[in-house]
Amino acid sequence: MSTIVSRAAETAHPESAAPTVRTSLRVNGQTHEVQADVRASLLDVLRNHLQLTGTKKGCDHGQCGACTVHRNGRRVNACLTLAVACDGDEITTIEGLGSPTCLHPMQAAFVSHDAYQCGYCTSGQIMSAVAVLQEPCGATDADVREAMSGNICRCGAYANILAAVQHVRREG
Ligand code: FES
Ligand code: FES
Numbered sequence: 200m201s202t203i204v205s206r207a208a209e210t211a212h213p214e215s216a217a218p219t220v221r222t223s224l225r226v227n228g229q230t231h232e233v234q235a236d237v238r239a240s241l242l243d244v245l246r247n248h249l250q251l252t253g254t255k256k257g258c259d260h261g262q263c264g265a266c267t268v269h270r271n272g273r274r275v276n277a278c279l280t281l282a283v284a285c286d287g288d289e290i291t292t293i294e295g296l297g298s299p300t301c302l303h304p305m306q307a308a309f310v311s312h313d314a315y316q317c318g319y320c321t322s323g324q325i326m327s328a329v330a331v332l333q334e335p336c337g338a339t340d341a342d343v344r345e346a347m348s349g350n351i352c353r354c355g356a357y358a359n360i361l362a363a364v365q366h367v368r369r370e371g
Pocket of ligand 1: 255256257258259260261262263264265266267276277278279
């Protein structure tokens with residue numbers, strides 16, 4: 200038996216054919232020890248193991264941006280990120296960005312600019328927008344639209360999303 204197969208067998212869950220692995224995740228400043236399927240996405244671990252359901256599953260294929268979180272300060276699609284690969288990384292989700300009584304400026308701007316309708320894409324839009332302002336993105340509307348193009352909004356709230364992002368760029 201190969202080393203890989205031996206290790207998989209050692210960590211196999213008794214009720215599942217899929218091997219699991221223990222992973223230490225730092226999420227929103229707290230450390231969580233998670234025993235999850237080695238194939239589990241960061242998105243599924245956040246939602247199903249840690250009950251952080253603010254991060255949404257849209258396509259589960261890296262095409263919509265609904266699952267955007269920050270990994271070590273950079274935006275990633277959580278549906279395309281293996282949870283086991285995030286061992287020891289700093290993960291920030293929408294729940295860690297602000298609180299209902301103390302919104303992050305980007306959250307407040309989305310509210311004041313009416314930058315959502317159904318809200319399903321909104322947490323991903325906000326996490327992307329916060330990251331965009333840390334990236335070498337140009338300041339024009341076209342630059343921001345391009346940088347945010349990985350975040351799809353079925354409701355078509357793009358104009359107000361752009362206005363919110365540009366408001367935070369200008370006002371902080
Ligand atoms: S759910 Fe991850 S990109 Fe769509
Ligand atoms: S607000 Fe409905 S998908 Fe964007």
